[in-house]
């Protein structure tokens with residue numbers, strides 16, 4: 001891409017030479033293009049459930065003599081409106097996260113509690129798929145963060161792991177220390193992600209398999225939200241995957257402290 005520049009000032013020195021100060025506006029152009037893209041994608045994504053609701057409402061009206069059909073259409077309307085509500089919520093979450101707002105509520109957090117909360121949010125979903133969840137590692141490791149955001153990040157990864165795994169498989173949530181970093185990982189035995197999709201799954205609205213994502217109620221925003229949360233906390237999120245064998249997503253955050261190490265000795269011995 002060519003460098004885009006804008007002239008900020010022209011200076012004339014005593015020898016008559018002209019100096020020109022140029023601003024690099026490549027970045028602001030790129031940001032603007034990304035924003036336009038986002039608005040276009042959002043419009044497109046909103047049209048699908050809104051269109052479906054319209055068609056279903058007409059179908060209900062036309063089928064008013066047939067209570068079985070009315071119930072069927074009505075339950076699909078509930079599904080579509082749930083999807084619409086979720087999409088709108090995630091669009092709002094994402095645009096907040098993308099804004100330059102400082103992190104609202106930084107506190108030392110126990111990773112063990114973050115994982116437990118994320119598991120609690122997904123327990124019913126996992127049970128419905130007969131998927132077993134295990135939490136392993138050192139939950140006493142602490143990070144500095146916004147509890148709501150970090151739970152959302154881990155819960156999004158777990159929700160995906162459940163959605164993209166066959167019945168009866170196992171998902172392991174782990175937390176470990178690596179130097180001055182805490183690694184939180186969610187490992188599934190699911191369908192995996194093809195090599196060509198790997199680096200794109202964190203993009204907004206990117207789906208490796210759009211039909212499957214829609215069928216599971218996906219919005220295509222979950223991983224973009226995770227990425228922003230990790231970045232806002234001075235961390236990263238990465239993925240390892242093998243098609244057909246499973247995926248592991250890892251969030252890395254700066255270590256704040258080890259609660260076990262700072263606890264009183266008697267608590268340590270007990």
Ligand code: ADP
Pocket residue numbers: 160161162164188190191192193201202205206207208209213214217218219220221222223224247
């Ligand atoms: P979605 O709402 O579609 O799940 P995400 O942003 O959460 O959107 O994920 C983007 C895409 O990445 C998904 O549509 C899916 O193709 C792929 N994906 C995410 N997590 C997993 C996983 N654990 N296993 C397999 N594919 C996954």
